[in-house]
Every structure is written in C-alpha cells, then in structure tokens.
Amino acid sequence: MWLRMRIMGNTLDYNRYLSQIDNLVDRCKLFLKKHKYSITDKLACNYAIQSLYSDTVAMGKSMTYPFEYDFVDFLGDNDYSKQFVTKLLNTGTGQCHSMPLLYLILAHELNTDAYLVLAPAHSYIKYPIGNTLCGFECTCGQQTNDKFMTGSGYISSMAILNKIYLTPQTPLETIAQCLVDLSNQYALTYGYNDFVFVCCKTVLHFNPQCISALQNIANAGTAFCANEAAKYNNPPLSEYGKHPDLKERFDDMVNLQLQIDNTGYVRIPKEQYSKWLESANSEEQKKVQAQLKNKLHSYLENKSQ
Numbered sequence: 001m002w003l004r005m006r007i008m009g010n011t012l013d014y015n016r017y018l019s020q021i022d023n024l025v026d027r028c029k030l031f032l033k034k035h036k037y038s039i040t041d042k043l044a045c046n047y048a049i050q051s052l053y054s055d056t057v058a059m060g061k062s063m064t065y066p067f068e069y070d071f072v073d074f075l076g077d078n079d080y081s082k083q084f085v086t087k088l089l090n091t092g093t094g095q096c097h098s099m100p101l102l103y104l105i106l107a108h109e110l111n112t113d114a115y116l117v118l119a120p121a122h123s124y125i126k127y128p129i130g131n132t133l134c135g136f137e138c139t140c141g142q143q144t145n146d147k148f149m150t151g152s153g154y155i156s157s158m159a160i161l162n163k164i165y166l167t168p169q170t171p172l173e174t175i176a177q178c179l180v181d182l183s184n185q186y187a188l189t190y191g192y193n194d195f196v197f198v199c200c201k202t203v204l205h206f207n208p209q210c211i212s213a214l215q216n217i218a219n220a221g222t223a224f225c226a227n228e229a230a231k232y233n234n235p236p237l238s239e240y241g242k243h244p245d246l247k248e249r250f251d252d253m254v255n256l257q258l259q260i261d262n263t264g265y266v267r268i269p270k271e272q273y274s275k276w277l278e279s280a281n282s283e284e285q286k287k288v289q290a291q292l293k294n295k296l297h298s299y300l301e302n303k304s305q
Helices: 002-007 014-034 040-051 085-091 096-109 144-150 157-161 171-190 194-206 213-231 237-242 244-263 271-280 281-303
Strands: 057-058 062-064 116-121 123-130 134-136 142-144
Touching: 014 040, 014 085, 014 096, 040 096, 040 271, 040 281, 085 096, 096 116, 096 123, 116 171, 134 144, 134 281, 142 271, 144 281, 171 194, 171 213, 194 213, 213 244, 213 281, 237 244, 271 281
Parallel strands: none
Antiparallel strands: 057 062, 116 123, 123 134, 134 142
16 A cells, blocks of 8 residues: 555545545445344345445435446546546546445455456456355446356457456455556556566466456566667567577567467457446346346345344
C-alpha cells in the first residue's frame, strides 16, 4: 500500500479507506438485521454485499445508491487509478476490476466465502449456494453464470482447461494478483525495469498460469529487447545473431509469447468487450438473472425455516 501511495504522490488516505470499508460493513450488517438474517449466515452475508451493487436504500433522512459502472476509460488506459478500489469508494463508480475486489474485501470483513474469477479483460465473483458455486456480476449487480461469460466468444476450451479463466482463485492467488496491478502502475510511472519482473515472477510462483503476469513480463521483455536493439542501431532480424545479448533477449521474448499462446489466451478487442458487457442487460439475460436470483432467495428462505 505504501508504494502505491508513493506512486500516487501520497494523495491516498489509508485511514479514510479504512473508514469507508467500515461504513460499508455497517450497511451490510443493517441489511442483515432488517431481513432478520444471522451475521454467521455466510450466504446471507453474500446477499448483503450484493445489495450494495443493486439496491437503493433509505439511511435515515438520506439515500444510499448502488455502485455504478464507469464507462469512461474503463480499462484505465489514460488513468490507471480508474482500476483502484479507492476510486470506487470515493466516487461510487468503478469497473470490472475494482468492483469485484471491493466485494472480496467486504466478504473478508464479514467472514464469508467468495472468490475472484477471471474472464478476458474481466473479473467477477463466485460464491457458494449449498454445494454449488454461483456467479455474481458486480458491474450490473446481477447474478450470472459461466454461460454468459463464455458468450463473449473469447474464452477457448484450452483456456478453461488450463484454468486461466472461469476457475475460482484461492485467496493467496488473489492477493498475489494485486502485484500485477502494482507492476502495471509502476511501469506507467517509472517505465519497465527489474521491479516489474520481481512483481510478476512472484505472482507466477503462486499462480503459474496467471495470464496478466505473463503478459506484463512479455511487455517488459519487448521493451528491453527494443532498448537492446537500439544499442546496435536497430539491425535487421537476420543480423541479431551477431549480437548474442540481443539475440538472447529476442529469443526470450518469442518463447514467452509462445507460452502465452499455449495457454489458450485470445485477446478481446475493447469494442467487442463493451458490446459483450452491455449484453448483460438484454431481455434474455435478465430472465436468466431473475431465475438465478430466485434460486438464491429460495435457498435463504429454506435455511431460515
């Protein structure tokens, strides 16, 4: 956290962050009390967290509104802080990276079970209902399933088999994943250097198939290869063999790209991603969401009887 604060020019207030989290936890506890659910009921706690993403609630004389999706620069290409949980807390708007992470923070505070799941350029939540893991799409505050996720057309069977997509992460893998975020912003601020490698290789130690860590190492390797080539006035590829250090950099870059390709990863264009995400509001998908939500309600009612 201290390094991220430094990168942001020490503009982040950690005490404020803690206060904001405590406030949301209190809202979840009020939800549980209102609906007469026990704080020890893990499914009810998930339901309480989900209400923050879907419900407008009267809090005394004021109203609290659900988190909303920020469609402007949602990948953080121009402002990487768009991906921060702190940005979501400060503005009430976020995207598919910050919103699931906040869900997990609240799940930890309420001692309930929830897991981060990755899809192309996307992440969402899975949580248990009985012996089944069900999905929650934070960007629209609705229940979801793997069928909707594969509907993007950019999740290959190889990617699923290699568990880079649709597989719930362990808490340790999710924490390690945060080092990818740190390396991303570090590279944007200071450029690519060994710190990026250290971050991403640490991630791969805990999650060897982490596609974002592999991509960051590949991006760093490409930058290093370009710098090395510049030392020799950018010779043609056929002359790389005359410069062993350049040839080694280039071979490493190619081998890593082959490793990424072998995971089944396929890049989803930004325009296609936006179109797919908007399909969550289609009439067909709304019917599916309603069915899944009814399943959640029925399970909660049966538990309380």
